[in-house]
Amino acid sequence: MTVTLADVAARARVSPATVSRVLNGNYPVAASTRERVLRAVDDLDYVLNGPASSLAAATSDLVGILVNDIADPFFGIMAGAAQTQIGGPGDGSGRAGGEKLAVICNTGGSPERELTYLTLLQRQRAAAVVLTGGAVENPAHQAAMAAKLAKLADAGTRIVFCGRPPLPESDALVAALAFDxxxxxxxxxxxxxxxxxxxxxxxxxxxxxxxxxxxxxxxxxxxxxxxxxxxxxxxxxxxxxxxxxxxxxxxxxxxxxxxxxxxxxxxxxxxxxxxxxxxxxxxxxxxxxxxxxxxxxxxxxxxxxxxxxxxxxxxxxxxxxxxxxxxPLVEAGARAGRLAMGKENPPPGGIATIAAELMIRGSTAAPRG
Amino acid sequence: MTVTLADVAARARVSPATVSRVLNGNYPVAASTRERVLRAVDDLDYVLNGPASSLAAATSDLVGILVNDIADPFFGIMAGAAQTQIGGPGDGSGRAGGEKLAVICNTGGSPERELTYLTLLQRQRAAAVVLTGGAVENPAHQAAMAAKLAKLADAGTRIVFCGRPPLPESDALVAALAFDxxxxxxxxxxxxxxxxxxxxxxxxxxxxxxxxxxxxxxxxxxxxxxxxxxxxxxxxxxxxxxxxxxxxxxxxxxxxxxxxxxxxxxxxxxxxxxxxxxxxxxxxxxxxxxxxxxxxxxxxxxxxxxxxxxxxxxxxxxxxxxxxxxxPLVEAGARAGRLAMGKENPPPGGIATIAAELMIRGSTAAPRG
DNA sequence: ACAGCCGTAGCAAGCGCTTTCTATCGGAGA
DNA sequence: TCTCCGATAGAAAGCGCTTGCTACGGCTGT
Incomplete structure (x- = not known):
């Protein structure tokens, strides 16, 4: 039915281990062998089994982006910008290699849903989580969030805040980008x-x-x-x-x-x-x-x-x-995406404040009289 | 380090199989046993390992929603509505059980990225995929999409089109909601x-x-x-x-x-x-x-x-x-979400056309003279 | 009182991949 | 020419969970 690593290995006349190494590219494989494997992959139209891979490697290529309301362009713009830094094939090659799956999770501003998504992401052993937008200032919720995030960080998930002030107790996070x-x-x-x-x-x-x-x-x-x-x-x-x-x-x-x-x-x-x-x-x-x-x-x-x-x-x-x-939503989102990918170093102190610029236009004027 | 099913089983003094069955709730377990297991889960703060679970069960709780541009409210609204039908805890109970992880994937309107995301989703053995917005009318791309979708459908992934006409060759899909x-x-x-x-x-x-x-x-x-x-x-x-x-x-x-x-x-x-x-x-x-x-x-x-x-x-x-x-973006998105969850039956023939309503407002008037 | 069942729980075999450790081969150095 | 080492490839042990099948009681039916 479905093609597995072993099938590819058989066709390329190598061991499954070799195929895995070719696909992951973190172990020396002779060029001729690599070629043979790659051809077999193409021939069989092989698609890696993500869960199996994540299980064995204890990591996944999922990155979660939490937003309050995806119907609001404020979040859409940030999330989209972040995603360009995360999900992109970029190299134009059809091969889906290396990139992560950036997933946007819509909390609707609800603390419970926020926590639920975090649990779901924890379940998936997400590689990183980007939290956007303002936080709810409820002590109980903040404590729950801090605990959950600490657990995620422990499991190796990178945490990035974007347009959101860092939690007081948080020290586990990679970085926080806060708007001024x-x-x-x-x-x-x-x-x-x-x-x-x-x-x-x-x-x-x-x-x-x-x-x-x-x-x-x-x-x-x-x-x-x-x-x-x-x-x-x-x-x-x-x-x-x-x-x-x-x-x-x-x-x-x-x-x-x-x-x-x-x-x-x-x-x-x-x-x-x-x-x-x-x-x-x-x-x-x-x-x-x-x-x-x-x-x-x-x-x-x-x-x-x-x-x-x-x-x-x-x-x-x-x-x-x-x-x-x-x-600067696009810039902030993109930077958050890069931080989540570990492509960029966190700002000194872990926190960067992003400047806000006054735009004076026609809707304001001196009062009458 | 991380708590596993076996740890929970040991604490509850049952076998791992029993814990799994309590968690999945699809097998009779005595009430007293269930209670014991649940307490152990809480005590240990156990979180299911998604990849392991997906691997063993050959399915995952991921649902992908593909959009052309998440910064555009047109897509944000549909995606948000779909997500409410998919991801929601809904029951208010803190327990993250049963719900799926709805993930929004931003293709940027690029055919390649669309295909890439589909591959990524296929990798994850997604439970369903919702494709929103118009399609690119490129024969090569359409063929590639049809092939990819057929493969996904074969693997048990439900396919739903939302605000997008069905592909000519597609018969594998669950349903298509097309705007008029x-x-x-x-x-x-x-x-x-x-x-x-x-x-x-x-x-x-x-x-x-x-x-x-x-x-x-x-x-x-x-x-x-x-x-x-x-x-x-x-x-x-x-x-x-x-x-x-x-x-x-x-x-x-x-x-x-x-x-x-x-x-x-x-x-x-x-x-x-x-x-x-x-x-x-x-x-x-x-x-x-x-x-x-x-x-x-x-x-x-x-x-x-x-x-x-x-x-x-x-x-x-x-x-x-x-x-x-x-x-009616919200209605269409919600319906697509329900179809993806299998909560609603597909429309007869697999295709439903969604009516568009003319809204006459102030920006149009008779021409001068 | 005994066979047969229903209701539960456990066993154990994988799911498909990664990765450590080991084996092999072909030179380079002595 | 023989030994040692670097470069590759393979064997195999899991990763943590699901699930078909088996096992075990206590009941019901006769």
């Missing part, structure tokens, strides 16, 4: 402030996510520096619940999607009709925010400015083009 | 014609792709029915190269991306400044087309109408909202 969400958020709001905005609404992402928190912290830093913070860090008039921004009337939380952007914006406009600018958690949310603003009969940016985050491809095509913070 | 690209394209152009447009430009996708051809064929059907076809089917004034639309000055081909939409539109406008409407290969291309139209100082839809295809989430947020053809 805080700095980007700060510069974005500084830009708005410099335009003259004083009442700035913020449509934030879901609570308990690092990305959400960091961007919001950057925003508040800028506000505070300008003396505009509604809830002073030092426990202002509101209940002194520390850094907790939950009570800020100018901040509304919701998922990272268009619909949430729309609805949260409506809510924000209801709460504070005097805002002159709205910062969205990301570009997708910003699109929803724009729609809401327009549906309320206001113009962008004349009546109200709107800004996003990420600079996804469609942002430049929005009308007016969206002011946002550009994150 | 032709019908959608036809209705879209009919809509434009009914508005009064007579000179309609078409920014098409890459040649040699089924999706491109079908959408364009629908467009030409509508034109022909209205007596507007530039190159009559029956071999008009142009060289009688059959259905070949290559010579139509109102059609420009390019990749399915925003940039191509922009540039092709500029080219189109140069060639035929009198067009009053532009149909784009898909929504992403349409966005580029809109930008180009605007940069030429024209307004949408007053000066020129623009239409897309797919109805991706951002299309409704374009300004003006994009008239397009809605493809």
């Amino acid at each position: 969400n805080r700095g980007g958020g700060r510069r974005l709001t500084e830009h708005l402030i410099s335009l003259g905005h004083r009442r700035i609404g913020y449509v934030a992402g879901p609570r308990e996510r690092t990305t959400t928190r960091h961007r919001l912290e950057g925003h508040r830093e800028a506000l505070r520096a300008a003396g505009l913070d509604v809830l002073p860090a030092g426990g202002g008039p509101a209940a002194g619940s520390g850094e907790q921004a939950a009570d800020d009337p100018l901040v509304v939380h919701g998922p990272y999607d268009r619909r949430s952007g729309y609805e949260s914006t409506l809510e924000l406009l209801r709460r504070a009709p005097d805002v002159t600018a709205i910062v969205a958690a990301n570009d997708t949310v910003a699109l929803g925010a724009c729609a809401a603003v327009r549906d309320q009969g206001m113009r962008i940016p004349q009546d109200i400015s709107v800004a996003g985050f990420d600079d996804l491809p469609f942002s430049v095509d929005a009308v007016p083009a969206l002011t946002t913070v550009r994150l | 690209n032709r019908g959608g394209g036809r209705r879209l152009t009919e809509h434009l014609i009914s508005l009064g447009h007579r000179r309609i430009g078409y920014v098409a996708g890459p040649r040699e792709r089924t999706t491109t051809r079908h959408r364009l064929e629908g467009h030409r059907e509508a034109l022909r029915a209205a007596g507007l076809d530039v190159l009559p089917a029956g071999g008009g004034p142009a060289a009688g190269s059959g259905e070949q639309a290559a010579d139509d000055p109102l059609v420009v081909h390019g990749p399915y991306d925003r940039r191509s939409g922009y540039e092709s539109t500029l080219e189109l406008l140069r060639r035929a400044p009198d067009v009053t409407a532009i149909v784009a290969a898909n929504d992403t291309v349409a966005l580029g087309a809109c930008a180009a139209v605007r940069d030429q100082g024209m307004r949408i839809p007053q000066d020129i109408s623009v239409a897309g295809f797919d109805d991706l989430p951002f299309s409704v947020d374009a300004v003006p909202a994009l008239t397009t053809v809605r493809l």
Whole structure:
């Protein structure tokens, strides 16, 4: 039925061991023998049995890429870029040799699924795992993740974080590429402030996510520096619940999607009709925010400015083009892929912060009057 | 070092066979024994060795999803939907049992990579493969694909096409879900014609792709029915190269991306400044087309109408909202996932055509005058 | 009371490959 | 010419799991 190594060996008149060595190329084999084996492989249309190979060698050629939402281009772009560094035949030769199978796993932002995928990957003895996007800031989950990742690392799986801050306890990981969400958020709001905005609404992402928190912290830093913070860090008039921004009337939380952007914006406009600018958690949310603003009969940016985050491809095509913070997703994804493959050395200290660049476009302008 | 089945067996004081049967749950095991085994599994934090298991059982729990471009939400949405039917723990129990590992493979639209991924998946003895998106219409490649798929099917891998027409020779596949690209394209152009447009430009996708051809064929059907076809089917004034639309000055081909939409539109406008409407290969291309139209100082839809295809989430947020053809990507992806899991019966005849719905929005209007 | 069964558990034979160790061959050095 | 060594190839022992078949009780039926 299926062709095995032994069949190839028989046809090439060598031992199975030799065929294996030809295929793996890590042991001297005479050129003539190699040729004979290769021909036999072609003749028989032999395809290596991955599980058998992985079992014997105790490693596999699987690399997992975990994403929160594959329907979101933010993740699609990073994952695609990572995959180009991992899966590619590259050499153009039809032979499927050497490359790994990069697999994208969609967690849907669910901690359980994240853990489940990690287990599945552990089962497969994955060669590496790339974790993208923000993490959930739940202590129990973080501990579970740290434990799971430690186990994976023990088993020889390389771990790479991409666009995600490293876990506090993690020392087993190869590398972490973290986006400067805080700095980007700060510069974005500084830009708005410099335009003259004083009442700035913020449509934030879901609570308990690092990305959400960091961007919001950057925003508040800028506000505070300008003396505009509604809830002073030092426990202002509101209940002194520390850094907790939950009570800020100018901040509304919701998922990272268009619909949430729309609805949260409506809510924000209801709460504070005097805002002159709205910062969205990301570009997708910003699109929803724009729609809401327009549906309320206001113009962008004349009546109200709107800004996003990420600079996804469609942002430049929005009308007016969206002011946002550009994150080098392709570069980061590709680098993560290379790190996962061990093709590149991890950054010093294991962590690299990736700069975010402010992109000023038409959706922000000075407030009226 | 690593915990094996035998370790669990020893701790539970049963044979490895029994542990295996408890874990696979396809053989009667006394409740008390099962409990003991399960506790041992938990105690030892045992994780099944996937390769070993796949080797012994001659099957794996991998399901491959091939996409052309994961950075494109069109594919991201379908893949994500498929994955929800495949990978999900669903039951909420932490135990990773029963579910498969859905892996998304990004071919980048390259035939070679497509084949390579199929080989990789074949290596892993994948349980199923879902192929999404249009196929390349190259005879050699199609033959290679058919051969490869036949081999996969022989090995017990289920094959599902999603948003992709079945290969002519394929009989081994489980099911094909094809979008009605032709019908959608036809209705879209009919809509434009009914508005009064007579000179309609078409920014098409890459040649040699089924999706491109079908959408364009629908467009030409509508034109022909209205007596507007530039190159009559029956071999008009142009060289009688059959259905070949290559010579139509109102059609420009390019990749399915925003940039191509922009540039092709500029080219189109140069060639035929009198067009009053532009149909784009898909929504992403349409966005580029809109930008180009605007940069030429024209307004949408007053000066020129623009239409897309797919109805991706951002299309409704374009300004003006994009008239397009809605493809039920989530439903199709989910169904493909179910078919891959064998949770759903294949459609009669193995092929189901999925309807495309015309979405009329603000980007199309009657031509001036 | 005994044969025959059903319900469980164990034995052991692989699944197809990798890899260590050993064998062989053909020179090169003495 | 004989010995020793480098370069290759083969033999064989697993890797950890699944599963067909066998074994063993305790029950039921007569």
